[in-house]
Amino acid sequence: MKPKLNDVAQLAGVSVTTVSRVINDHGYLSEKTKQKVFAAMRELHYQPNNMARSLQGKNTQLVGLIFSDISNPFFAELVSRIEKLLFAKNYKVILCNSADDPQKERDYLQMLMANQVDGIIAGAHNLGIEEYQQYGLPIISFDRYLSDNVPIVSSDNFNGGWLAAQTLQQAGADKIAIFTGKSHAGSPTNGRREGYEAYLKQQGLTPHVHELPFELSPALKTMEIRTILENHAYNGVFCSDDLTALLTANVAQQLKLTIPTDLRLVGYDGTALIRNYHPNLTTIEQPLADISTLLVSLLLQRIADANCTLEEKYVLPVKLIKGITA
Amino acid sequence: MKPKLNDVAQLAGVSVTTVSRVINDHGYLSEKTKQKVFAAMRELHYQPNNMARSLQGKNTQLVGLIFSDISNPFFAELVSRIEKLLFAKNYKVILCNSADDPQKERDYLQMLMANQVDGIIAGAHNLGIEEYQQYGLPIISFDRYLSDNVPIVSSDNFNGGWLAAQTLQQAGADKIAIFTGKSHAGSPTNGRREGYEAYLKQQGLTPHVHELPFELSPALKTMEIRTILENHAYNGVFCSDDLTALLTANVAQQLKLTIPTDLRLVGYDGTALIRNYHPNLTTIEQPLADISTLLVSLLLQRIADANCTLEEKYVLPVKLIKGITA
Structure with missing residues (x-):
């Protein structure tokens, strides 16, 4: 049986209203309360949005992008390309530069998961973020293992x-x-x-x-x-x-x-x-063009059908660009 | 008297439900219908969110960033810095690379204005986007004139x-x-x-x-x-x-x-x-550090108080970095 809001509230030892406020990131909440609620959500594998959304039939048309830092030109070009492709499909992107800060990446994940996006494309450098294991939101990864059910796109x-x-x-x-x-x-x-x-x-x-x-x-x-x-x-x-x-x-x-x-x-x-x-x-x-196209295409497939079968890994060919340094 | 949803619907020649769907970007709508509704909203200076939000007391905690293209390292660093500052204030950013496409910039503006963000920081290259004149959402501009009531931050x-x-x-x-x-x-x-x-x-x-x-x-x-x-x-x-x-x-x-x-x-x-x-x-x-800090600070002031008095222009000092090329 799927966990309910009430189950989360009981386990966290807070009211249903508080759980709802955590999920909707609404009003003042102490960090301690938030952590208790998120811990309970994780333990119960509670997925607020997928449920709420499928009931309402409502998508947010937002996709979260979690990358190390767009100050790095590689991630800048990747994010720019992904944003353009998603815009053409009527999605907008929420950008997270997770930098080398696992806590920031966790905070973003929790906020994004809680109620704001239809899916996530992640290619950050922090490892061991257990939150990726815990939720059922559609996620596609670039060049990094996140969890068993998150497909990885990478170049060869x-x-x-x-x-x-x-x-x-x-x-x-x-x-x-x-x-x-x-x-x-x-x-x-x-x-x-x-x-x-x-x-x-x-x-x-x-x-x-x-x-x-x-x-x-x-x-x-x-x-x-x-x-x-x-x-x-x-x-x-x-x-x-x-x-x-x-x-x-x-x-x-x-x-x-x-x-x-x-x-x-x-x-x-x-x-x-x-x-x-x-x-x-x-x-x-x-x-980068193919990588972006594939990341977006796989994500949209998962958003359309959470249970669609995808490969574990997609490996795209690389190319030698001959300059004069070798 | 402030325009109502009904006034927009009458002027656009559509139902109130259709206007609501356009504002919430929900369900299938033809481009023609959307344009009719947006035109009516502009003509009436109708501001869906500010009203809806102030009634509900609810912010989205999202800020829209409209810049030319983060493939350019200048905009990449600026966006990265702004994102970090806003994250620390519990805001997330929606990124728009408007490129050299005024229509894309307009589409974004309409979507952002309609219901999704608490404010916008814009520094794109397209000129003559009349939408910036039309809405009452808090906007701060980087290095570009947008409209008389939008403060400009630039370097000297x-x-x-x-x-x-x-x-x-x-x-x-x-x-x-x-x-x-x-x-x-x-x-x-x-x-x-x-x-x-x-x-x-x-x-x-x-x-x-x-x-x-x-x-x-x-x-x-x-x-x-x-x-x-x-x-x-x-x-x-x-x-x-x-x-x-x-x-x-x-x-x-x-x-x-x-x-x-x-x-x-x-x-x-x-x-x-x-x-x-x-x-x-x-x-x-x-x-760039000061520019980002100022852009964010001014935007947060305007979000907190839509009528707060800001300067028209903020000019920050530049610095010579001496390499060996001159």
């Missing part, structure tokens, strides 16, 4: 890593490093590193893995890259994102390393911004 | 243009061009050009103004810049945005012009992205 990270390493080697590099983020269990982006390692192994070369945390500031990242390049005679570097490749190119210039003669460089992402303003950078392009 | 564009020209001249340039967008009556960004012209005039130098439309693709812009640099012996260029400065630097490299020896270059905007990843570029920084 493994092949991208392989292609990057191959490009560096064929351009003449034989001491090839990778600058990448921390690896996380189940994160599809690990594939970039795995592809790089697999290619080097096949060629009898040694992988050199340097983890630069995603949340490190550009200035600190620059310092680390400088130390790495000063202490290793790499002649090829694969950066698992283009912004790190730009920093690496800046450091190479400081160290009087000529690109590509002394150091070959391949990035990853290939946003319009990079292709337009840094045409020299050789990079692996993620198909 | 005139002083920025002056500072850019002065920096180029003091670095040794005496044939100094400006690459800027089309000028629009009443647009505060014209100030960048006016400041540049005023400084050159004061110094007895001739201004050379080249208008590159904002909406031109980077490839076409690059072609135009190449033609300009090939046909004029400029030794200094002020670009009224940093992205155009990046293109100009790329063209200079193609033409074997050394920066800053042959060509001195100053950009405008100084986003975190530019300062972090292109520290060499000399640019005029808009104070």
